[in-house]
Amino acid sequence: MKIYAVRILDISEEKVDKLCLLIDSDKKYKIKKFINKKDKIRTLIGEILIRTIIVEKLKIINKNIKFNKNQYGKPYLKDYLNFNFNISHSGEYVLCAVDNKPVGIDVEEVKHIDYEEIAKSFFTVKEFDYIVNQNFNFRLNSFYEIWTLKESYIKCCGQGLSIPLKSFSIEVDQYENIKVISNNKHKEYTSKIFDIDVGYKVAVCSLNKEIYNNIIRVDQNSLINKYSRFNLE
The missing domain is CATH 3.90.470.20 (4'-phosphopantetheinyl transferase domain)
Structure with missing residues (x-):
């Protein structure tokens, strides 16, 4: 299991709009509906974080990443049953847990x-x-x-x-x-x-027997820069 954490920083509305062009339309629509700017940023960073993890771990091109939802609304990566993830955010933090078995954070x-x-x-x-x-x-x-x-x-x-x-x-x-x-x-x-x-x-x-006591801290600006580069390749 890997647990990632991003401490959010402010992003201009212009940059939020630009980054929204690099995610799927459903999540983009959800972000646009938020009135509170921090809600927009937290949701956007959560999406960028999991997509960056998928690109790096599974070598899937970003535009080929496809998410589905189970009947209760929990998202999962289509065609990769051994890749499980869950995202949570509150206040200044966005966290993502990734495991080979079901996981919640x-x-x-x-x-x-x-x-x-x-x-x-x-x-x-x-x-x-x-x-x-x-x-x-x-x-x-x-x-x-x-x-x-x-x-x-x-x-x-x-x-x-x-x-x-x-x-x-x-x-x-x-x-x-x-x-x-x-x-x-x-x-x-x-x-x-x-x-x-x-x-x-x-x-x-x-569902795994052991959860390791470490959190991988990710800098927001570095994450955005890396994700932007993925979309130029």
Whole structure:
């Protein structure tokens, strides 16, 4: 598994429009619909990142890259069943996980929210108790740990929110071992929490037994320059 992270920088509207010419029409249309400029940039950088990874790893010419979606809307690379990826973005970060088995990743910017009400609505009793039994100063972080772990799991399953968030439970023991429990059974998924920056939580879920503790940081300008060169070849 490889995990890539880009810290986003501002891009002029003109450059956004120019880069949109180098991606497929569906994603271009989605970007154009965003009102918030950061939403445009995050989505654009996510698309450029996965396309650059595909060109480099699989030696596919960019214009020949074809994405499909499963019945729940999760994208996959057409004709390459052993190439699995998932993208997430929040705040200043865009992340992409790539694996030979299904994978899910979630990044969330930690914000001061009414986490107890959200946890009561969407988390299991065990998860809620895990959060409120923490020292008060650690409860918000614990909430985001459970949130990102749950999101990464349903993204790994490829079924999105068709899996009710209360239908399974994330259990974290005193040694920080993580399990996904559904119908009182331990699911065969591996989950891991990453620290990418102060004020962010990242979780990854995979069907592989091991998730390596490294994140490949990619400079946004270098990524754009490399991607632009691919489209000149």
